[in-house]
Amino acid sequence: MLLHDGMLVDVDQLGEVRNDGRPAIYVPGWTPTIAYLGLAPLVILCFQHDGGDLATWYLDENLNRLGGSVHELPPDASRILTEATCSLFDGLWAKIMETSVPPALDEREEAFYRLPEGSRAELLGLFLGSFDTGTRYVPVDEMSPGHPGSQVIDFGSRRQPLQSNYLHALLNSGALQQQNLAFIELGHMTFPSPIDGRPMIVRHALILHGVIYAYRAVDAGTGTVMFLIASEIYFRIAGIFIPAGRVFVGFDPAGMRAQMPDLFREFFARIMQHGNLLGPYFARGTTKPVHAWRGVTAMHIGHVLWNDISGIGSIVSGVPRAKLPRFMVFEAQYEPEMYGPLDAIFPELLGLVDRRTDSLMEAIPSFYENGQTLIRSSSMKVTADMRTRILATIRPLGPTSPASICREARIDSVPVIMFGVRVENRTIVELESFCTSLVTHLARTLGKAVLVVDGHNSRIGSRDDFIRSHGERGAVRSPIMIERDLVMAMRDAAKDTGIEIVDTIGLPITESLACGHEADALIAIWGAGLAKYRWVCNIPGLLLTNRWNLGHLGDRFIYHHPDAMENPTPLTFIPEDAVEDMPDAELVVRLGDDFIPSICNFRIDEAKVMAAIDIMLHEHALVPS
Numbered sequence: 001m002l003l004h005d006g007m008l009v010d011v012d013q014l015g016e017v018r019n020d021g022r023p024a025i026y027v028p029g030w031t032p033t034i035a036y037l038g039l040a041p042l043v044i045l046c047f048q049h050d051g052g053d054l055a056t057w058y059l060d061e062n063l064n065r066l067g068g069s070v071h072e073l074p075p076d077a078s079r080i081l082t083e084a085t086c087s088l089f090d091g092l093w094a095k096i097m098e099t100s101v102p103p104a105l106d107e108r109e110e111a112f113y114r115l116p117e118g119s120r121a122e123l124l125g126l127f128l129g130s131f132d133t134g135t136r137y138v139p140v141d142e143m144s145p146g147h148p149g150s151q152v153i154d155f156g157s158r159r160q161p162l163q164s165n166y167l168h169a170l171l172n173s174g175a176l177q178q179q180n181l182a183f184i185e186l187g188h189m190t191f192p193s194p195i196d197g198r199p200m201i202v203r204h205a206l207i208l209h210g211v212i213y214a215y216r217a218v219d220a221g222t223g224t225v226m227f228l229i230a231s232e233i234y235f236r237i238a239g240i241f242i243p244a245g246r247v248f249v250g251f252d253p254a255g256m257r258a259q260m261p262d263l264f265r266e267f268f269a270r271i272m273q274h275g276n277l278l279g280p281y282f283a284r285g286t287t288k289p290v291h292a293w294r295g296v297t298a299m300h301i302g303h304v305l306w307n308d309i310s311g312i313g314s315i316v317s318g319v320p321r322a323k324l325p326r327f328m329v330f331e332a333q334y335e336p337e338m339y340g341p342l343d344a345i346f347p348e349l350l351g352l353v354d355r356r357t358d359s360l361m362e363a364i365p366s367f368y369e370n371g372q373t374l375i376r377s378s379s380m381k382v383t384a385d386m387r388t389r390i391l392a393t394i395r396p397l398g399p400t401s402p403a404s405i406c407r408e409a410r411i412d413s414v415p416v417i418m419f420g421v422r423v424e425n426r427t428i429v430e431l432e433s434f435c436t437s438l439v440t441h442l443a444r445t446l447g448k449a450v451l452v453v454d455g456h457n458s459r460i461g462s463r464d465d466f467i468r469s470h471g472e473r474g475a476v477r478s479p480i481m482i483e484r485d486l487v488m489a490m491r492d493a494a495k496d497t498g499i500e501i502v503d504t505i506g507l508p509i510t511e512s513l514a515c516g517h518e519a520d521a522l523i524a525i526w527g528a529g530l531a532k533y534r535w536v537c538n539i540p541g542l543l544l545t546n547r548w549n550l551g552h553l554g555d556r557f558i559y560h561h562p563d564a565m566e567n568p569t570p571l572t573f574i575p576e577d578a579v580e581d582m583p584d585a586e587l588v589v590r591l592g593d594d595f596i597p598s599i600c601n602f603r604i605d606e607a608k609v610m611a612a613i614d615i616m617l618h619e620h621a622l623v624p625s
Contacts, residue, residue, distance in 0.1 A: 007111035009035045017045065017057075019065040030055065036115055038108040039084040039123075042066070042077065044115060054116035070126050082126055088112060089127045092271050095279060097243035098225055100218045102279040113276040124272040134262035135246050137253035140167055140239075162249060166197040167240075171251060176230055176237050177311070180375045181318045183289045184325055191228065193219045194240060194249070202228065203287045205373045206278065207364050208266055210294045212259065213374060214241065216282060227267075231259060233303050235311075235378040243267065277368035287373040291315070291327045293336060294360050301457075301467060301509070302531040305339060306558070311377030313386050316346050325375070327353045330360045335459035338467065338509050339536070340393040382535040384566040390536050391517055394510045402502040403514030406450055409500075410518050415449040415622045417442065418516055418541070420524030420533055423455070423482040424475065424589035425599040426546060427525055429582050434606065435486050436493040438523070439501070441610050445617060447624055448498035452519065453490060454529065455483035457509045466506060475589045480506060482588065513537060521620050522571075523613060526556075534559040540569035542616045544609065546602035547579040553598055572616060578608035 011032045017024040026032065029050045036044040041061040048054055058066045058073055058081070067073045073081060092109055095102050112120065169175075169192045179189035179202070189202040200217040206227060208214055214227035227241045229248070239250020246264045250256055260266050271278065281287075293308065315324070327342060332355035343349040356363065367374060396403035406416045419438070421431075428434050442449055456479060458466050466480055487503045494501045504512045512532050516522075522533050522541025526549060533539050549556060550573055558564040560571035585601035617623050 007036065007038045007107045008114060009037060011035065011045075014045075015063055017059065017063045017065065021064075024065060034114060035059075036111055038088065038111055039081060042081050042084065044119065046115060046119075054118065056116060056119045070122050078126075081123075082130060085123050085127045086130060089124065089268065089271070092275050093243070093268065096271055096275055096282065097267060100223045100225060102282050105276060105279055110276060117273065120272045121269075124268060128265055128268060131264075135241070135248055135257075135264045137257050138247060138249045139253050140164070140171065140249060140251050162194045163197065166192050167194045167249065169197075170194050170228070171237050171239065176228075176235060177314065177378060180289075180377055181315065183373070183375060184315065184319050185323055187286060189215065191217060191237075193217075193221070194226075195219045195224065196221050203284070203373060204282050205367075205375075206267070206270055207361070207367070207374060208260065208270065210360050211235075211376075213376070214267075229256065229263070230376075231256070233307050233378070234380055235307075235376045241267070274365060274368060277365055281368040281371065284371050287371045289325045289375050290367070290372045291325050292360055292374045292376055293327065293329045293342075294331075300528065301338065302528040302535075304336075305531050305535055306380065306382060306564075307378040309339060309342075309345065309390075310379035310382050310386055312342065312346065313383065313389075314379050315377050316348050317385075321348055324348065324352055328360075328363075329353060329355045330358065330363065331356075333357050338457075338459060339390050339513075340510065344393045345389045380564065382565045387536055387538060391513065394514045394517070396514050397507065397511050401511060401514075402452060402504050402507070403511055403518065405500070405502050406452060406515045406518035409450040410520075415446055415521070416452065416515075416519045417446075417449055418452045418454060418519040418522045418524070418533055418537075418539055420522065420527070420529045421453060421455045421483055421486060422525035422527040422529070423479045423486070424527075425587040425591075425601060426527065426549070427601055428544070429585050429601050429603045432486055432489050434604065434609075435490050437606060437610070438613075439490050439493040439497070439499050441613070443494070443497035443499045445614060445623060446498070450500045450502060451490070451494075452515045453483075453487050453501060453503040453505065454512050454515070454532070455503075455505045456480045457504065457512055458506050459508065467509075476586070477588060479588060520622055521617060523616075530559045534568070534571065535565055538565070538567070538569050540616075540620055541571060542612055543571065543573050544604070545573065545579075546597075546600050547576055547581045548597040548600060550574075550576050550579065570619070572612070574604070574609050574612050578605045578612065579603075580605075 011034065014035050030047045033046045033048050043059040043063065045057040045059055046054065047056065057068055060066055066077050070078065070081065183189045190199045191202060193200050198220055200219060202215045202217050204216040206214040206216065212229065212231040214229050216225065216227055218225050225243060228237050229239050229241055230236065231238045238256055239248050239253065241248045241263050248256060248263055327349055329336060339345065343353045398404065409416050423431065439451065442451060456466050483505045487501065487505060491501045504515055509532065513536050516533055516537030516539055519537065519539045522539040524530060524533055524541065524543055526543050526545035560568045562568060580603045581600045582603055583595060583600055587599065587601060591599060
């Protein structure tokens with residue numbers, strides 16, 4: 001029988017381990033290291049392989065092997081282990097998640113984190129399996145000003161009223177972005193308590209996901225710990241999670257449930273991973289804000305600019321240079337800074353950008369150990385200053401590159417037309433026919449012009465590493481190959497005309513921007529490429545999209561409304577009577593099995609579209625008199 005006072009025992013102090021009644025023989029390459037006694041009477045024996053892998057055995061109190069996983073244990077041993085595991089995790093939850101100033105972990109709890117993470121996760125699964133219910137998701141509307149003043153939320157041993165007016169103030173859509181600036185300057189954020197409206201100081205963040213952070217706050221009057229869940233592309237407070245009651249309250253609880261079906265389990269998973277770091281981190285009186293750029297997972301050509309870069313611009317313009325935080329760019333080897341280096345766009349950040357090869361999720365332990373709190377800036381408006389900053393950093397690839405050809409054309413007063421093509425979905429059914437007809441029509445209308453065909457780009461660091469569209473991995477054919485075929489067809493159509501076809505397909509975004517900076521007019525199919533043509537280059541022009549989008553798309557204003565971009569040039573859409581949606585038309589990229597009207601392909605009345613193009617060209621004085 002094992003007799004020992006500590007929670008961890010070196011193997012040479014353990015005694016003889018037996019397997020099937022005989023002294024245990026270990027598989028070559030595997031070496032027992034330590035034994036964990038924190039789930040007595042059972043013992044967990046840890047192994048390490050010569051190659052670095054980790055494993056565990058479960059032993060009884062007499063050091064007889066019971067199994068290599070919880071699923072191999074006899075029923076009685078499984079019951080005993082479940083009870084011991086529940087006791088352990090209940091204690092960790094109370095200390096780390098429910099206590100305003102977390103106390104130090106005891107020896108049993110500290111020793112638990114010496115177990116392999118896979119074994120800790122297995123034990124967590126055993127613990128969570130004992131619960132019939134998880135997180136309750138409560139809509140704020142049930143506590144709206146039109147209802148009685150408060151709704152009581154049961155916190156288990158406590159019942160506290162959440163006041164509707166304070167909840168609405170807390171969940172104000174812009175509050176977090178404003179508080180980012182306060183955190184950088186003052187060392188903390190301040191939010192009204194949903195219980196009594198008094199200020200709650202926020203200095204700590206629990207990272208749930210690359211785009212979901214949980215900012216820890218404590219109600220001063222009751223000591224109730226709550227987490228402000230920040231999520232979505234426009235990084236805002238989506239709701240609050242109160243660990244003591246396992247309850248989430250927000251404007252869109254169904255949306256949060258879709259992102260995280262059970263916050264209770266998600267929080268427990270973070271305790272399993274980093275609980276030994278979280279307690280000391282939450283107990284810190286001061287932390288340092290650090291800005292996070294996710295890396296490859298953030299690489300959406302539109303959101304990177306509209307939300308992330310514009311958000312950083314808000315910090316740069318709103319915080320004194322001496323107080324700017326460090327900016328971490330994760331997975332830098334994938335060139336996530338697709339519009340150019342942050343410290344080139346923002347020279348104020350020189351010396352403050354840390355480019356790392358690990359992912360944000362891999363770096364989480366270092367944030368807690370170093371007392372760092374992650375912030376993420378976001379905006380929904382591209383300013384004129386932002387356009388100027390980005391354009392100031394770009395240069396043509398070379399003297400014969402597409403951008404250089406466009407620049408020479410402008411010098412010679414030859415119109416430059418940017419054509420943004422889209423092939424994945426939400427595009428013209430007879431796309432090649434339209435493209436070649438467009439060349440012929442421009443030749444007839446303008447006589448001489450440079451037509452820039454733009455589509456998928458490569459990352460700045462590699463012309464062979466293309467920026468994929470959303471859902472592209474399931475494409476029936478590579479979109480960039482389809483785009484290149486279209487360019488070939490357009491070049492054939494341009495022979496013996498005054499139209500010179502140049503293309504930026506597969507070139508870095510910076511080359512597309514350099515061309516767009518020289519362009520006089522834009523003809524484009526609606527899609528994320530408009531981030532280049534409109535938000536950066538602000539080219540006036542005409543957009544094509546399906547009929548459903550013309551009448552129903554909620555964000556169709558984002559490339560021309562002053563709320564989304566400063567000083568926009570004129571932009572028009574083709575008339576609705578020029579479009580017919582084709583729900584049965586094949587899509588190169590489908591987004592699930594259900595019909596989605598916003599990505600439906602469409603057929604156009606070519607004569608009406610060409611007439612709309614002529615009107616646009618005349619409005620911008622590009623048609624020879």
